[in-house]
Amino acid sequence: xxxxxxxxxxxxxxxxxxxxxxxxxxxxxxxxxxxxxxxxxxxxxxxxxxxxxxxxxxxxxxxxxxxxxxxxxxxxxxxxxxxxxxxxxxxxxxxxxxxxxxxxxxxxxxxxxxxxxxxxxxxxxxxxxxxxxxxxxxxxxxxxxxxxxxxxxxxxxxxxxxxxxxxxxxxxxxxxxxxxxxxxxxxx
Numbered sequence: 001x002x003x004x005x006x007x008x009x010x011x012x013x014x015x016x017x018x019x020x021x022x023x024x025x026x027x028x029x030x031x032x033x034x035x036x037x038x039x040x041x042x043x044x045x046x047x048x049x050x051x052x053x054x055x056x057x058x059x060x061x062x063x064x065x066x067x068x069x070x071x072x073x074x075x076x077x078x079x080x081x082x083x084x085x086x087x088x089x090x091x092x093x094x095x096x097x098x099x100x101x102x103x104x105x106x107x108x109x110x111x112x113x114x115x116x117x118x119x120x121x122x123x124x125x126x127x128x129x130x131x132x133x134x135x136x137x138x139x140x141x142x143x144x145x146x147x148x149x150x151x152x153x154x155x156x157x158x159x160x161x162x163x164x165x166x167x168x169x170x171x172x173x174x175x176x177x178x179x180x181x182x183x184x185x186x187x188x
Contacts, residue, residue, distance in 0.1 A: 096129030107142035
């Protein structure tokens, strides 16, 4: 049997009754502790990056800005490039892995959700995780929701309030619920 973290990231159904689930739960508790520290008092940008580095286990580049408050359920599967901007009140459910490449912008209240529950009622407390990737120069507007397994293509824009259920091709604008193609982005 592979490590539960590998099984979780690979999209395997993970039960809260799995004998290794306490390993996941321990990191969930650590993420709650660190995000509480991030959100309880004012921190300058350097302090936020330091706390975020502790949360993720990776050094966050000095060009990246993360606004308070910030929420996550796990933290260890968040990977941020350079010059990333995460606006206020964003939520990352990251057990499946969230990658924000260089120059990504997230508006306020963006939700990146990599974990879902099983459809079968007998397994409903179990989870299935799939990664989200937001490619270079993409912009996700305020209050948008990106669901498990979605890739947002390079330079693309997700309109505010959208619910993204499928991959977004590079250089496009999508919007709505579910998000649909609106137009191509052309270089001016």
